[in-house]
Amino acid sequence: MLQATRSREKLGNPVEKSSQSDESGAEPQPAGTIRGVALYPGYLSGAEQAALVDDIRTVIAAAPLVQPVTPWGKPMSVRMTSAGRYGWVTDRRGYRYDERHPEGMVWPPVPDSVLAVWRQLVGPGRDPDCCLVNFYAGAARMGLHQDRDEADFSWPVLSISLGDDARFRVGGTERGGRTESIWLRSGDVVILGGAARLAYHGVDRIAPGTSTLLPKGGRINLTLRVVD
Numbered sequence: 001m002l003q004a005t006r007s008r009e010k011l012g013n014p015v016e017k018s019s020q021s022d023e024s025g026a027e028p029q030p031a032g033t034i035r036g037v038a039l040y041p042g043y044l045s046g047a048e049q050a051a052l053v054d055d056i057r058t059v060i061a062a063a064p065l066v067q068p069v070t071p072w073g074k075p076m077s078v079r080m081t082s083a084g085r086y087g088w089v090t091d092r093r094g095y096r097y098d099e100r101h102p103e104g105m106v107w108p109p110v111p112d113s114v115l116a117v118w119r120q121l122v123g124p125g126r127d128p129d130c131c132l133v134n135f136y137a138g139a140a141r142m143g144l145h146q147d148r149d150e151a152d153f154s155w156p157v158l159s160i161s162l163g164d165d166a167r168f169r170v171g172g173t174e175r176g177g178r179t180e181s182i183w184l185r186s187g188d189v190v191i192l193g194g195a196a197r198l199a200y201h202g203v204d205r206i207a208p209g210t211s212t213l214l215p216k217g218g219r220i221n222l223t224l225r226v227v228d
């Protein structure tokens with residue numbers, strides 16, 4: 001059972017404090033926000049992180065990581081795969097959700113360990129259709145973007161960080177506005193919902209050697225979304 005067992009101080013991070021609630025039955029409240037994006041630092045214990053990594057290895061064995069290209073033909077630095085009814089893919093034909101991996105197989109199911117995090121923080125009413133698995137090695141990064149390939153923006157996007165620290169940048173809902181950044185660490189969870197559902201966000205860089213969770217280093221990010 002996943003619990004909000006640890007709450008790590010993140011010195012130097014511009015976290016706006018939000019009110020805490022102990023009401024039983026309610027979803028756990030975030031420790032703070034950045035530009036309206038909810039932050040759950042240290043949400044997952046070390047054992048929970050290790051279990052998630054094991055389950056993601058199973059996903060990757062069934063649906064190998066691929067290095068996608070943007071619609072403009074530029075290779076992305078992040079390698080990706082997905083689990084669930086849909087996977088998020090990009091190639092010369094564009095950004096989209098697809099029921100099949102680029103190699104033709106259907107995507108493996110979203111692991112229960114991953115669904116548990118969604119059910120605790122978003123609620124039990126509807127599970128996500130897609131768990132995008134991003135793997136960042138070395139100099140991999142992700143430019144500022146909005147997550148907007150989904151049909152219904154009233155569902156939040158939930159993101160889980162595993163492995164090396166990442167500098168996560170968040171702006172507003174318009175391109176080119178003011179941005180702020182924060183270091184996301186292994187076991188942190190972030191939710192883009194409500195007014196921040198369409199906030200621009202990206203990963204500036206990874207800090208190598210900051211986590212021992214992945215034996216060869218790097219960072220895994222899991223992004224859970226309701227697609228249609």
Ligand SMILES: O=C(O)CCC(=O)C(=O)O
Pocket residue numbers: 132134142147159166168201202203221223
């Ligand atoms: O790696 C991250 O923390 C963010 C990933 C992301 O924004 C995405 O996959 O859309």
Ligand SMILES: [Fe+2]
Pocket residue numbers: 145146147201
């Ligand atoms: Fe995103």
